[in-house]
Amino acid sequence: MCNIQCNYCKRDINKSENRPGVSASVLKPIESLEVLRTALKKMPQIKVVGIAGPGEPLANPNTFETFRLVHEEFPHLIKCVASNGLLLAEKVDELKKVGVSTVTVTINAVDPEVASKIYAFVIYKNKTLTGTDGAKLLLEKQMEGVEKASAAGMLVKINTVLIPEINSDEIEKISLEAAKRGAVIHNIIPLIPIYLFKYMPKPTAEQLNKARSISLKYLPQFRVCKQCRADAMGVPGLEKCLSCTQDKLGSVYFHG
Ligand code: SF4
Numbered sequence: 001m002c003n004i005q006c007n008y009c010k011r012d013i014n015k016s017e018n019r020p021g022v023s024a025s026v027l028k029p030i031e032s033l034e035v036l037r038t039a040l041k042k043m044p045q046i047k048v049v050g051i052a053g054p055g056e057p058l059a060n061p062n063t064f065e066t067f068r069l070v071h072e073e074f075p076h077l078i079k080c081v082a083s084n085g086l087l088l089a090e091k092v093d094e095l096k097k098v099g100v101s102t103v104t105v106t107i108n109a110v111d112p113e114v115a116s117k118i119y120a121f122v123i124y125k126n127k128t129l130t131g132t133d134g135a136k137l138l139l140e141k142q143m144e145g146v147e148k149a150s151a152a153g154m155l156v157k158i159n160t161v162l163i164p165e166i167n168s169d170e171i172e173k174i175s176l177e178a179a180k181r182g183a184v185i186h187n188i189i190p191l192i193p194i195y196l197f198k199y200m201p202k203p204t205a206e207q208l209n210k211a212r213s214i215s216l217k218y219l220p221q222f223r224v225c226k227q228c229r230a231d232a233m234g235v236p237g238l239e240k241c242l243s244c245t246q247d248k249l250g251s252v253y254f255h256g
Helices: 029-042 061-073 088-097 131-151 168-180 205-215 239-248
Strands: 004-006 048-051 078-083 100-106 119-124 127-129 155-162 185-190 253-255
Touching: 029 061, 048 061, 061 078, 061 088, 088 100, 088 131, 100 131, 119 131, 127 131, 131 155, 131 168, 155 168, 155 205, 168 185, 168 205, 185 205
Parallel strands: 048 078, 078 100, 100 155, 155 185
Antiparallel strands: 004 119, 048 253, 119 127
């Protein structure tokens, strides 16, 4: 479930696709704890446990229950959540209570006109907003969330999906406005053309590098993102040894 619709997102439950928004299953909080215990036995180097969908974690009460259980048993692990930011400002205190210290917010524009081309709708307080109305609210809430989470001592990473035909000119403004509000790093990732954007061109390596060098004026760049599944598990470079446990995975991810 998600409270917005990005035109590049098709959430799915399967074991084959390797992209964000996909997992082998959706786990209940107690099941997530079981999977984590198994993962830590196999790979004690794991330091981070996160929730990144499929769907919007902050719109699902199970997210908070999962973190509460994990934090109780594994207080030393870093807990992180990836969000579209719509509900972040109002959920910061609850996230802190269950041990979350790192947040990723996906911000794809600062101009509502540009954002209205990326988001089909935004559902807020049971009201569905479209066009620039929905986009304007989402962008305001995202920046408010970045500011509030940073002020609460959380590490805030910004993800931006680079969609060459739509938001290339927004990169500098996103980076500047997020840095002003306390974000610490920017992860610019290439569009994976699916769903309503399936005919859109992917960014070239040059376009990606150009966007990263523009953003580097305001924020350090995260360059090792693999755009993993929502149930990815492992330490970058050591993934292979964990692939055999794929069938036990679900909607939590862990990495070193
Ligand atoms: S916020 Fe995430 S889960 Fe929701 S539509 Fe966008 S990409 Fe998909």
